[in-house]
Amino acid sequence: MERSAVLSRRSMPEEVGGFDLSPVQSEEAAHVLAVDDSLVDRKVIERLLKIFSCKVTAVDSGRRALQLLGLDEDRTSAGFDVKGLKVDLIITDYCMPGMNGYELLKKIKESSTFRQTPVVIMSSEHILARIERCLEEGAEDFIVKPVKLSDVKRLRDYMTREDRDGNESRGINKRKLGDACDVSPSLSSPPPPPPPPSNSSSPPSNSSSLPSISSSPSSRSAPSSPTSLDSPTRRLKASSCD
Amino acid sequence: MDVGQLQRQFIDYTASLFREEWRGFLDDQFTQLRKLQDENNPDFVFEVVSLFFDDSEKLVNNMAKALEQPTVEFKQVDAHVHQFKGSSSSIGAHRVKNVCVAFRSFCEQQNIDGCKRCLQQLKHEYSLLKSKLETLFRLEQQIMAAGGSIPMVE
Numbered sequence: 001m002e003r004s005a006v007l008s009r010r011s012m013p014e015e016v017g018g019f020d021l022s023p024v025q026s027e028e029a030a031h032v033l034a035v036d037d038s039l040v041d042r043k044v045i046e047r048l049l050k051i052f053s054c055k056v057t058a059v060d061s062g063r064r065a066l067q068l069l070g071l072d073e074d075r076t077s078a079g080f081d082v083k084g085l086k087v088d089l090i091i092t093d094y095c096m097p098g099m100n101g102y103e104l105l106k107k108i109k110e111s112s113t114f115r116q117t118p119v120v121i122m123s124s125e126h127i128l129a130r131i132e133r134c135l136e137e138g139a140e141d142f143i144v145k146p147v148k149l150s151d152v153k154r155l156r157d158y159m160t161r162e163d164r165d166g167n168e169s170r171g172i173n174k175r176k177l178g179d180a181c182d183v184s185p186s187l188s189s190p191p192p193p194p195p196p197p198s199n200s201s202s203p204p205s206n207s208s209s210l211p212s213i214s215s216s217p218s219s220r221s222a223p224s225s226p227t228s229l230d231s232p233t234r235r236l237k238a239s240s241c242d
Numbered sequence: 243m244d245v246g247q248l249q250r251q252f253i254d255y256t257a258s259l260f261r262e263e264w265r266g267f268l269d270d271q272f273t274q275l276r277k278l279q280d281e282n283n284p285d286f287v288f289e290v291v292s293l294f295f296d297d298s299e300k301l302v303n304n305m306a307k308a309l310e311q312p313t314v315e316f317k318q319v320d321a322h323v324h325q326f327k328g329s330s331s332s333i334g335a336h337r338v339k340n341v342c343v344a345f346r347s348f349c350e351q352q353n354i355d356g357c358k359r360c361l362q363q364l365k366h367e368y369s370l371l372k373s374k375l376e377t378l379f380r381l382e383q384q385i386m387a388a389g390g391s392i393p394m395v396e
Contacts, residue, residue, distance in 0.1 A: 040293050040329040047278050047286060095324065124328050146271045146332045149278070 030159045033085065034058040035065045035092035035104065036122070041145070045091065045122075048152040057085065062099030062107075065092070071111050087117055088159050091143075094123035094130065102134055109138045118158050122147060245390035252381045256395040259374055265337065267371055272334030273396060291375055294333050298368050301326045305361055309354065319357060320349035326364070338367045 032054045034045045042058045049056045059065050066072040068085045090108060094101035101121045108114045118140035123130065131142045140158060143151045243251075259267045272287075279286045301322050308319045327342035341363045348356030382392055 038297075038325065038329055038332070040290060040297060040332050043290050043293060044275070044278075044332055047283065051278060095328075097321075124324075124331060145328065146274070146334075148271070148274050 029053050029055045030088040030156075031055045031057070031086060032089045032091060033065060033068065033087045035060075035062060035090070035096070035101070037061060037093065037096040041093065041122075041147075045147055045152075048147060048149065049091075051149070052152055052156045054089075054156075057087075062092070062096060062101070062104035065090070065104060066099075066107060069108070069111070069114055071107060071114065087114075089118050089120065089140075089155060090114075091120045091122060091155070093145075094121050094134070095125070102130075102137065105134060105137050105139055120155060243384075243388075245385060245388045248381065248385045248388055249390055249393050252378075252385060253393050253395050255378060255381060259378070260395075267335070267337055267374055269334045269336040271332065275333060276394065288379055290333055291379075294329050294335070295368075295372055297329055298326065302361070302365060302368070305364075309357055309361060314352075314354055314357075316349045316352050316357075320346055323349060330368075335368070335371055338364065338371060341367050 030053075032049050034042060034049065034056055036042045036045060036058070037060050039060075042060065046056045046058050057068065059068065063072065069087070070085075092101040092104050099107075101123070105119050105121065108117065108119055115138075119138065120141045120143060121134045121139045122143045122145050124145040126144050134142055141155070260269070260272075275287050275290060305319055305322045305326075308315060308322065323342050323345045327339055327346065330338040330342060341360055345357065345360035345364065348360055385392060
């Protein structure tokens with residue numbers, strides 16, 4: 001599409017989308033590492049985070065993320081003194097070729113340097129078993145795509161709270177999964193939710209557990225730590241479910 | 243045309259793209275993206291949409307190639323459709339996304355005719371969307387050239 005130089009548009013709003021844009025309370029801007037194989041989604045998440053005054057590093061794979069964090073096994077075993085990036089939050093897509101978001105989450109939680117760093121998973125597929133598994137593995141939150149301003153605002157609240165308290169805020173933000181809606185079938189006869197896509201040659205190692213759990217989409221086992229806070233899973237819209 | 247007329251035209255045209263919720267070209271996510279635009283990022287929506295259309299070309303070509311193989315790898319086709327569904331959802335391309343949903347179930351059923359029909363529908367929907375958005379961006383340019391500001395349509 002063609003586009004000639006544009007004149008300046010409306011003046012800078014004090015609010016964007018009705019949200020207060022006052023900077024995060026900490027002295028430095030929060031640094032967020034965003035991981036997503038989709039270029040469109042990287043651009044959107046980067047803009048969303050910058051609106052909340054975050055510094056953003058966006059990468060296209062789990063492997064690349066681990067390299068930046070200094071957690072890439074190949075590099076460290078070669079004796080490199082890789083000083084990882086300082087990050088306040090890691091936000092990653094779930095479905096990515098090669099290493100998926102869950103695998104990345106596990107690697108992060110296994111590391112001594114980054115296990116306290118909040119990790120948020122994003123996915124276009126609203127699969128309860130997937131959400132539970134990620135939260136159990138230590139994910140801070142689970143966002144159903146497409147990502148909106150309100151989702152990112154909630155994330156900013158984690159970082160602010162942690163800066164102030166210096167504590168892990170995981171417990172506070174656990175989702176009340178019992179309220180989550182089922183995967184809504186898009187056809188009259190519900191198909192089983194599709195497995196996470198990947199390169200056909202290397203499916204994620206944990207995909208074998210999905211089909212058996214998600215073949216009964218009406219199962220709703222809630223975890224034992226519910227809260228009443230705003231649940232990302234409530235954002236489910238019938239039209240956007242698979 | 244004066245700015246007021248252009249702005250009214252813009253509002254009407256935008257509203258028409260969202261009309262008939264289940265058949266609208268655009269959904270709320272597009273409005274979300276508009277909210278991310280400001281003086282310092284005046285072309286954000288245009289840039290994201292352009293990325294989407296570049297991406298789409300590649301994905302559609304990949305899907306077509308995969309469907310032409312003597313033995314169709316449905317998982318591979320599905321992977322492309324999944325990607326397309328994701329990016330169309332991210333920009334609020336409502337109809338395109340819905341075709342992707344149907345397409346994925348044909349992949350699951352390994353229904354080659356269904357897949358091919360969906361591919362044609364996908365090409366149709368995304369070129370329709372592309373021309374609609376081009377019209378919208380052109381209207382915006384006209385408004386700004388006439389010294390006006392872009393109305394926010396919700």
